[in-house]
Amino acid sequence: MPDGSSYPIVRAENLAKQVNSPEGELVLLHDIDLTIVPGEAVAIIGASGSGKSTLLGLLAGLDTPSRGQVWIDGTDLFALDEDGRARLRGAMIGFVFQSFQLLPNLTALENVMLPLELAGRSDARDVSRAVLARVGLDARRNHYPKQLSGGEQQRVAIARAFAPQPKLLFADEPTGNLDRATGKRVADLLFEINQELATTLVLVTHDETLAQRCNRRLELETGRLKVEA
Amino acid sequence: MNTLALAMRMLRRDWRAGELRALALALIVAVTSVTAVGFFTDRIDQALHRQANELLGADLLIASDHPLANELRSIAHQNNLRSAETLDFPSMVVAGEKTHLAEIKAVSDGYPLRGKLYTAPQRFMPDAPVSGIPQPGTVWLDAGLLGPLDIAAGDRISVGEAQLIVAAVLTREPARGGDLFSIAPRLMLNLADLPNTQLVQPASRIRYRLLVAGEAKNIAAYRTAIAHRLKPGERIEGVEDARPELRTALNRAQSFLGLAALVSVMLAGVAVAIATRRFMTRHLDNCAMMRCLGAVQADITRIYVFQILALGLAASLAGCMLGYAAQGVLAQVLGTMVTAELPLPSLQPVVFGVLTGMITLVGFALPPLLHLKHVPPLRVLRRDIGAPPASSLTAYGFGVAALAALMLWQAGDLKLGGYVLGGTAAALLVLTAFALALISALRLLRHRAGVAWRFGIANITRRAQGSVVQILGFGVGIMALLLLTLVRGDLLKDWQKSLPADAPNRFLINIQPGQVLAIHDFLTRENGTEPTLFPMIRARLTGINDEAISANTYTDERAQRLVSREFNLSWGAQIQSDNQLVAGHWWSAAEHGKRVLSVEEGLAKTLGIKLGDTLHYMIGGEEFTAKVTSLRKVEWDSMRANFFVMAPPGALDSYPASYITSLYVPQNQPELMNKLVKAFPNVTVIDVAAIMAQVRLIMERVSLAVEYVFLFTVMAGLLVLYAAIQATLDERIRESAILRTLGARRGQLLTGLFSEFAVLGLLAGLVASTAATLLGYLLATHVFHLPFSLNPWIWLTGIVGGTLGVGLAGLLGTRFILQRPPLEVLRNSC
């Protein structure tokens, strides 16, 4: 599979999503076309409710579109079934969410280990400890999420996302639940590791300063992609 | 990927995080209760099987109510079998001024053919096995006779007309492990001395036994050789059917205790269902996240199936170990009544225990957990979407069906199982309706309560479904306790109260025709009341109209028992004062000497006898035929002598009879009976109070055992509470944090929590008292035929106990949520 710098790692064509609501058909996304090449850091910005998370969910194959197609690293995402998409996610995609999404019944270390374990890797523990140390939480590795602050939880989530060294990282408002200072530190960490590992980053945010740290910005307005800013 | 290893790791993590505690505890309680019963009955079962020939004292025996033909003995010798004989009957033993009832056993040389007799030289001295039997002129006595008679080994006693020396204390004897079914202590004498006692009279009730032992093939040959030679009243008992009365009792106890244990399994199933539901909601996010991280549906399924199976296995094995420890108590309470020594239990109850645990768990937990794989990964972005809902039919129907199957299995017979199942289902339906009605009644009350109580009550009505489950859970537990303590006590008391204070307390039996006048005079003179002596003739019912009958004619167990034994026929000119004619007419003087009969109405119903039928009897080898001309109702618990079948005077004159009478002997005149027995040594005095005391003892022991098993029910009920508290914990934590930010004080919140559980407990107590009273009423009127009296204590204990018990337990379980600072709670509630 070619991995040249110009070959798109994410490509969407005519991507649309509409849902049936009590008030009739509601269009969440209108015919989105976009391409993202490896190593890029792309910000998707827009007001709250503009459809950013919906788009991210479609690009990552967490949901199915009403129309249109998405290719991840050349694979037609929606030609796969749900399990196929899960395997693809396991193999090459990492996630960071606004609400951290750590498993409450697992310790910090176990949360980081989980994707490696699901991939059947025997070095899960060592790798995870190293990554956890990288985000500065080695000392807290045996704490449960509820014993950690929001910033710490998000750092665990970042460690979890990077531990399997995914090609692609989707982050949905990773600092949205954090205060400004903590948010900045978490964002720093995210970009640092992203650079170290040369991961392709798709970052959803409504925070202008965060968006500015990316190579490219795509703006959504009520479900339509505006011309690249 | 190695999902098994991953599943085990996840299981360990979930366990450490405390997610599985309620689930595991519920299973452990369920398995402990069934295995405790299982291990115990298994031990007794083994004792009966392994030591069967010792219990029999032989490899085979023939039991009969009349002397056995010599032919049976000679065929035994032809088949190279050793043989011995025994005769059993109750009689009085006299020592100086004292008398006591004993179970006499006269044995021939060689007894026992299998197993050993143990004797001690004196009471409280160590015993040892002996070979041989008491020498002629001597007897061996059970220690239970020495005290009341105030004698020791070496002393002289009289049995009937014979004077005998007590040579040793009999401590153990085959065929008499435990004292469950004996009415009096044993006296063993040499068969050669029996004629001297003159106790064997034509009409006396004696159990004759011929014991044989030898090689298995000879035993088999003997069995076939004599099979067609047996007369009515003669029965073969082989090793496989040793102690049939014990076997039946054991089977009963087994299914009864087993079903009692299943009540805990049922409640545990409810706790498992509640706990799984919480586990599932808490794992929705986990599943979505795992899907995000690349887990396919099959991974999710495998992870949860492995987890649940491993948890089930571990909890079941833990339950088995606890069950093993717990069975020791049952063996203490009941074991010694059945047999002296119990072997160690086998592993078979473990199989049943593990199966019970796994069936309960798989039935209630697996369907909802299998559903987890349908959680869409999009949930990580939008929390509001969960798995498409599973129908509650598949979710709980499976578990309920699994429990029903367990019940049928435990009941061991489809009919009993069906009754229990149907009864349980009906009772649960009624109780559910009742609980729902109570909950809606609460809604009306809500506006009258203070703020804290209102909040508690609101919680109950808001979670109506969960509240019903909890009310039923505690209700069943409380009901079990009420039934076994208060209701049982009431029934016993009612039974004793229904006897008048001067109800007869002694029966005199074995009175010979020649003694009737003398005894009548003796009692009139010494006791101050004129006794009525009734003749008694032992007769076997052989036919009704033209149809020959035997035990096989009937399917009803009582009918079989009645037909296989001999009846006591009696005669009299007048109908007894406590009898009541219900059909036909009582005989006039002109009918005296005619072959007509009056039959007790219950017996007539059981055996299918109607007015006008002709009954055929065998009396000591002679036929007797008579027509039923009346049916009577008899008050059996009047403690007076009464008879199923009566004839007019003259009809039975030609048959051998003995006489019976009942009388009241005041507590302060114990010498009267001693005097009577010394004057008439062949007469047997049966102390009704002593027998009633023994029946009571047995009832108490058995209900103690059942109470013990129901302890697990109460524990399972508490687990339902625990699981229910756990299930609502997250919600409660958030709720109380919000309330506190709104200014609620600690005291108010505590009152709110207490009021919620106290009201739940109150409703459960109400349900339990109602159910216990209803069951008590049914038992009193339909089973024990006693007048039913309402006991206010049942209500008071049930309701107050339920309110305080559940209220405090609930408070203890939730109190800690107030110790968490509200900010921390709210911050973490995303």
Ligand SMILES: Nc1ncnc2c1ncn2[C@@H]1O[C@H](COP(=O)(O)OP(=O)(O)O)[C@@H](O)[C@H]1O
């Ligand atoms: N399944 C759905 N049904 C109805 N409305 C939805 C659904 N998914 C998203 N929406 C709506 O679509 C809009 C876009 O949502 P979202 O993508 O979460 O926006 P953003 O992430 O930009 O804040 C919102 O108004 C949201 O309420």
Ligand SMILES: [Mg+2]
């Ligand atoms: Mg969003």
